[in-house]
Structure formats: structure tokens, C-alpha cells
Amino acid sequence: MSVPMKETVEKRPQLDAAPLIVHVVRQFLPNRGGLEDVVANLARQTLKRGYRVRVVTLDSLFTAPENKLPARETIDGIEVVRIPWSGSRRYPVAPQVFRHIGDADLIHVHAIDFFFDALAWGRFLHRKPMVVTTHGGFFHTKKFLAIKKVWFRTLTRLSAIAYRRVICCSASDLSQFVQIVPDGMTIENGADVGKFADAASRTPERRIVTIGRFSVNKRLDLLLDATAVLLKRHPNWHLDIIGAESDLDAADVRREIAARSLQASVTLTVSPDNHAIRGIIAKASLMASASEYEGFGIVALEAMSAGLQPVLNTNEAYRVLARRHEEIILADFTRPELAADAIEKAYRNVTVEGLSLRKSLMQAAHAYSWDAVAERYIDLYRSIGIGT
Template identity: 70%
Template sequence: MAIVEADRGHEKPQPQTAPLIVHVVRQFLPNRGGLEDVVANLSRQTVRRGYRVRVVTLNSLFTAPEDKLPARENIDGIEVVRIPWSGSSRYPLAPAVFRHLGDADLVHVHAIDFFFDALAWGRLLHGKPMIVTTHGGFFHTRKYAAIKKIWFRTLTRASAMAYQRVVCCSASDLKQFSEIVPGSMLIENGADIGKFADSAARRAQRRIVTIGRFSVNKRLDHLLDAMAVLKSRNGEWHLDIVGAESDLNREDVEGAIESRHLSGSVTLHVSPDNGAIRRIIAEASLFVSASEYEGFGLVALEAMSAGLLPVLNANDAFVTLAGRHPVIRLADFTKAEAAATAIETGYEALQRAPDAVRSELLGATRGYSWDIVAGRYIDLYQSLDIAAGQD
């Protein structure tokens, strides 16, 4: 999970003659997560480049569906429109999306879900040019894997034909989507590298941070198993779990901690703000993720920008990231002893050469700044005859 804070009304409104990009995404601010972070940062950068931006999203968070959010809001110069929905959070149904596309110059859909399919099959109703960013597709867990593959190769393939471009945000997405859309292109996600910049502890500490939604696929159980091994080897180890409730709630995670007798060695932080997260990071040296699936690995990059050394489960996205940045450590978190040893080895590397490791971590993240990534999207928008923004 990447944390985004909504600072309202800081951007100068764009003239009504400026081209309008409409982003369609199932969850947005005030929710916190990787998808929300990408859309928010891209939208802010697009506004700064002279475009008008509207985000159409659902009117409640999946974690609190009964609490309705304002139907309209302005966040950082971004027009936010929230619409009613029904059904499952896995495939929320929200046909009111069609009411908010009439003045769009381009519709940018995020993720492969109801919006992706509905806007594709309803393109004769709205008639707008569209692109989609994949955000990992819908293979976040192995559950229903056979059905997902059939869906992907049939309905997803057919829906993708309605889009001018299918944009993949990771090499693993590109490999997958190129099988059904040969013209798929790669624009990797940006990272907010200024948010926690250079804030990790200066001296090596046996303190670990993990950041992410409390989702089953993040495999906090595996991470806690590794933490139990670490504690048995050295009682100084401490883990801070930072995130928002999702498939798992606070009670689920607390129960997992207590069942392993880790209450004194693990601290749970539910939905802290960025200032609080920065203070947590300031006492830590390592970032760890046992996640079995990631669309890109955004949170690992944000951790690296803080100076935290990542020790990551060897899923496809993290393997790709580590191949590009050798400073990243990989481990098999299904094996608690081996994962604990990998964490200890990372700590020892920091002890030996703290300044060199930190310099490598910070240098590795510079190419992921949102200024650079947004420029790639603007180039794409303009290649589709979307008029350039007004300076």
C-alpha cells in the first residue's frame, strides 16, 4: 500500500477550454492503496501540465460500504465524482459511470474490472477514445485461477479491442497482456520518492517495516512466521506492520500476532497518516514484504527512497525489480527459517556498509519519479490526438 494524503484545493483551476481527461477507477481518495496512489499522482501531474482532470469512482470504500462519501469533491484541482455501486468489491457494478463521460476528450480506465468491460461494450453509447492501465489485471490471488484464465482469454481479450492502447504497468503485466493484445505497451508506475525521502535510520537497526493492505495475498502470516524465527534468534528484532483493513481486519491481524506470542515484538499501525509512517520508518532499517503477488512493487520503491533495505518474497514483480536493482534481497517466505536468514543477512550488509547501501537505494529510485512517468503518459495522450495542455 502506498499512502496518499489529499491536500485539497492547492492547484489552480484549468480553463474550460483545456482538454479533459476522465480517469475511471473503482477506489480513490480518501482510500489508501497502490491503485489510488497511481491515479492521484498521475492526475496531479496532468493538472500541472494544463489539462482538466476528472476522476469517476465509487461512492464508498470497500472497507466501509455503508458510509457514503461526498458525491462531488475537488482534491488538488482534480474533480472527483463518486457514483453508487452494487455487487461484489471484486466486480462492483456501477452503470452511472456513463453519465460522466460526455465532455471527456479521453477516458483513462484503471484496472481490469467492471468499468473496463462496461465501457468497452458500451463504447457506441459514449463514443469516447479510451486507454486502459492494467494494474496487475485480476490475478492478485490464485483463487479461481482456472476461471480467471478462461475469462482473461475470452471476455478480457474482447473488451481490450475497444481501447486505443493497453498500458501495462509492469514487465509481468506486459508479458501476460501481450498474449491477448499484441500491441500492449509498457509504462511502469511512478513512485512518490519525495514522501519518505532519506528518512530511515542512519545506523543499522534490527527493526523492520512492512506496508500494505491487510489482504490475504500479502501473506502477513508468512511474515509473522519469519518474525517468530528472528525473535528466537535475537530478542531485539521488532516488526512494524503498517496498513489499512481489507480482506483482513485489525482483529484478524492482532490474532495472528498473539497466536505466535509476538505481541511485544510486533506493533500494528492501522491507517496512520504519512507523518506517522515517516516517524516509524525513522527507527527502522529494513522493509520486508512476503506478498505472493504484486502488480508492480510500488511500495518497495517508496521504501527504498527512504533508505530501507528491501527483503522481498520472490514473486514475479519483485524478481523483475531485483533484476534491475541488485541491492534488493529476495527470499522464499513460505520457508520461515530461510526468510529469517535473508533478513539477518540484509541487516549485516547494512552494518558493514551503511552509507554505500543507502546511496545505492536512493539512487535506484530516481528514475521512478512521477514527473518522469507522467511525461510518458502525456506523450501517449498527445499521440492519440488529445490536444496539449495550456501553459
């Protein structure tokens, strides 16, 4: 999660002739989440390397569709254009996107949704080169799975033909998309390893943080079940739930907390800024995620950069990370007793290994810095003739 810093920048004449990358994404700053973080960080890194950047996105947040955001804004030097939309948050329809791509040298679409399909089918009109980053596709939950599979193998397959490259952000994405795009490539997401760097408690604490959207697939209910088990074993356990409203709102989460009588041991913080999140992390030693699906697992890497010991559910993205980094502990959160065992093991590790574990976690996270990831994207842009 990141927090935008608003600023107004003057156009620099020397950049007027620089290639223009137009990122198209359904949600962007001031919304906070993994997708928004990726696009914002990539846009900032691209600006630093001499490109011009525009982000075209929807004119309201899914959590507050009635509150219209400014049609144009500059955030961190990024030109942001927001357009009206209709339909559902899963497939928001926003045809005005075509008004804002005419001067693009490259269109970079993020996620598999209306924008992905519409820009593909409209390629004979706009004639712009395009790439797409998958961001997990649309298999985040098993809901409507049969329909999703048919859609994926028909419309998604046809739309993908319009793109110069289909970029998967994880090994699990590649295994899915290689079925319809044999020449798909992988550029794993970067993580902002600076914003929470070295922030975790210096002393072992029975305190857990979880950070992310309040979404059904994040399975906060399972994490709360594990917390209830922990509290039966030791009364000092505490869970901090940090995030932004999504298909669950704050009231939904509070009901889940109250249903387990955990009000005294669980704190809910909605849409805090990064300074506030650092303050919460400073009291904790552990990070946990019961998510049943992740496109990549950025939040786990950000937690590691803070020095938090992660305990993660056994979804595919987290299994990939755990195979690379032995510090990560996996747990089956559908079994609360076993998840609680894993969390207690993590706490013992922090108590015994202390500073050495903290250093290992931070070093592992540093390998995913955006400097390195952005270079891979710039190399891709250059390979299709955008930039020198």
C-alpha cells in the same frame, strides 16, 4: 500509500478549453493503496501539464461500504465524482459512470473490472477514445484461477478491442496481456520518492517495516512466521505492520500476531498519515514484503527512497526489480528459516555498508519518479490526439 490534502480551487478560465482526462477507478482517495497512489499521482502530474482532470470512482470504501463519501469533492485540485455501486469488491457494478464521461476528451480506465468491460461494451453510445492501465489484471491470487483464465481469454479479450491502447504497468503484466493484446505497451508505475525520502534510521536497527493493504495475497502470515524465527535468534527484532484494512481487517491481523505470541515484538498501525509513517520508518533499517503477487512493487521503491534495505518475496514483480537493482535481497518466505536468514543478511549489509548502501538505494528509487513516468503518459495522450 499517500494521504490526500483537501482543498477547494477556483476554476481557472484559461483551462476551460483544455482537454479533459477522465480517470475511472474503483477506489480512490481517501482510500490508500498502490492503485489509488498511481491514479492520484498521475492526475496531479496531468494537471500540472495543463490538462483538466476528473476522477470517477465508487461512493464508499470497500472496507466500510455503509459509510457514503461525498458525491463530489476536490482533492489536491482533482475533481472527484463518486457514484453508487453494488455487487462485490472484485467486480463492483456502477452503471452511473456513463453520466460523468459525456464531456471527456479521453477516458483512462484503471484496472480490469466492471468499468473496463462496461465502458468497452458501451463505446457505441459514448464514442469516446479510451485507454486502460492494467494494474495487475485480476490474477492477484490463485483463487478461482481456472474461471479467471477463461474470463480473461474471452470477455477480457473482447473488451480490450475497444481501447486505443492497453498499458501494462510491469513486465509481468505485459507477459500476461500480450496473449490477448499483441500490441500492448508498458509504462511502469511511478513511485512517490519524496514522501519518505531519506527517512530511515541513521543507525543500524533490528527493526523491519512492511507497508500495504491487509490482503490475503500480501501474506502477512508468512512474514510473521519469519519474525518468530528471528526472535528465537535475537530478542531485539521488531516488526511494524503498517496499512489499511482490505479483505483482512485489523482484528484478523491481530489474531495472527497473537497466534504466534508476538504481541511484544510486532506493532500494528492502521491507516496512518504519511507523517506518522515517516516517524515509524525513522526507527527502522529494513523493509520486508512476503507478498505472493505484486503488479509492480511501488512499496519497495518507496522503501528504497527512504533508505530502507528491502527483503522481498520471490514473486515475478520483485524478481524483475531485483534483476535491475542488486541492493534488493530476495527470499522465499514460504520457508521461514530461509527468510530469516535473508533478513539477517540484510541487517549485516546495513551494518557494514552504512551510508554507501543508503545512497545506492535512494538513487535507484529516484529513477522511478513520477515526473518521468507522467511524461510517458502525456506522450501517449498526444499520440492519440489529446493535447498538443
